[in-house]
Amino acid sequence: MPDTPRAHRSDEQPDGGSGRVSFRNVPGSPVENRRQLLVKVSWMLLWMVYLLYPVSDLLKGGHSPSATVAGWTALAVFVGCYIGLVVLRSTAGTRPTACRVVVATMVLTAIVTAFGLGTAWLTLFTYASVAVGIIAPARFALAGVGAMAGLTVVVGLLSRADGGDIPTLALTAFLSGAAMTGLQRLVATMRELREARAAVAHLAASEERLRMARDLHDLLGHSLSLITLKSELAGRLMDGGKDEAARAQVADIEGVARQSLIDVREAVTGFRRPTLPVELAAARTALAAAQVGLEASPELVDAWPGLATEEAGALAWALREAVTNIVRHGEGATVCTVRADETWEGDGERFAVLEIADNGAGPGKSGPGNGLSGLEERLALVGGRLETGPGDRGRGFRLRALVPLRTVPVA
Structure with a gap:
């Protein structure tokens, strides 16, 4: 398989400028800044198209000057309440009482204008019904919406609106x-x-900390107890003039201490070794913070259940490096796609392939960096390789990590 040209997208180099300013917010979460609030209000204003009916009714000039002024005022109050409800619901610490007052004002305005200005103003009940659906508790929301529809019928009949428009x-x-x-x-x-x-x-982090504490306790508890006992014994032997026996105990203490150090290093190394499921969960969180969606099949976590530890760790490092590059350098990226595959080389060796791609602006013309170079070295240590380059149709950045599919028996 030919090597594709590599581009520098290292996560080891600090960004020179500030981060990207997000104009979007996750649905259901409070807006983080005024820009997001402005964008949200602008989107909500697109739904004001039904107000063309009352606006055209006022522009036709079929009402007296005082009624026209009152109509424009009522319309301004209604739109202001609508925007105010959006703002109240978008900011942290929502005030339920204020929201109820705003919705009550909208309903009252719809009733008054329908009686005073005619059938065209019955469209305000649509927005009032939406407002009721927003603030009403979940178990009462549908009943409240039905009540608003019934109120629309009642007001339409009492105001002598066109019978064909009321339903x-x-x-x-x-x-x-x-x-x-x-x-x-x-x-x-x-x-x-x-x-x-x-x-x-x-909970996963707490469980891992508990596991680490348990491992260290098991590793060091016995060793430190043995060192303490042998130290006391060596002291007694030295007091009794048995220097050779004391030296033997000191040599044992040195051996136990060295072995304890080796055990601790191995435990810490195992603790720090990344795994694909953990890195995939971390990638989802990091990309969500950067307003980038992650597309990965659920089967990806168990794509290679018997893959050797070193090869699996190399793929996890590849996923971490690729996601870090997207978060830091993926200008314009909105989607990150992660795929798992297998391929056969010309010599008959089977490889596991992890591919990460985004739809951003691309890698540019910079050279290779420390992050990708380090990842290439990690893959080379397990007999794998790294392929990087543009994504589909020349957009975005694609990273492919290949490691030999040498499986080990599953415990």
Whole structure:
């Protein structure tokens, strides 16, 4: 398989400028800055298209000057309440009472304008129904939306609106509110999933710390006890004039201490060795913080269950390096794709292939850096190799790590 040209995307070099400013926020989470709030409000304003009906009603000039002024004022109040509700729901520390007051004002404005200005203003009930779906508790949300649809029918009949428009307006109000209710439940579920994932990560870290403490206790407890006993024995032998026996005990103490040091180093090395499942979970968190989506099949975690420890660790290092490059240097990247595959070389040797690609601006024209060079050395130590270059259709950056698929028996 021919080598593809490598490009410098090292995570060892610090960024010269500041990080990318995100204009997006995760659904269901509080906005982090004013830019995100402005973007969210702008998106919500796109749904104000139904206000063309009351606006056109005012522009036709069919009302008296005082009624026209009152209509524009009511419309401004309604839109202000709508935007205010979005702001209140987007900022941390949501105030339920304030939200209820805002929604009540919207409903009252819709009722007054429908009676005072005509059928065109019944469209305000659609937005009022959506607002009710936003603030109502989950178990009462659908009932509240249905009540708003019923209120639309009642107000339409009492205001002598066109009978053919009332069912359409009521159905629109109900469906819009019901859709918002479903969206709120989806957002709540996403929030719970994020909290659960954070809790799982915390528990995993705690479990690993406990394992490390348990290993160190098992390794050092016996050795330190033995060193203490032999030190006391050596002291007594020296006091009794038995120098040769004391030297033998000191030699034993030295041997136990050296072996303890070796055991601790091996334990720490095993503790620091990355694994593919752990690095995949860390990659998902890091990419989410950089507003980059991760596309990886669930089978990736168990793609090579019997792969040797050193080869599996090399693939985990490759995933870490690639994700770090995307977070630091992947300008414009929105998706990171991770794939697992196998390939046969010309000499008949089978290789496990881990491919990580993004859809950003690409690697540019810089040379190889320390991060990729170090990764290439890691792969070479286990008989593998590194391939880097542009992604599909020349966009983004692709990293392929190949290691020999020499499996070991699964315990």
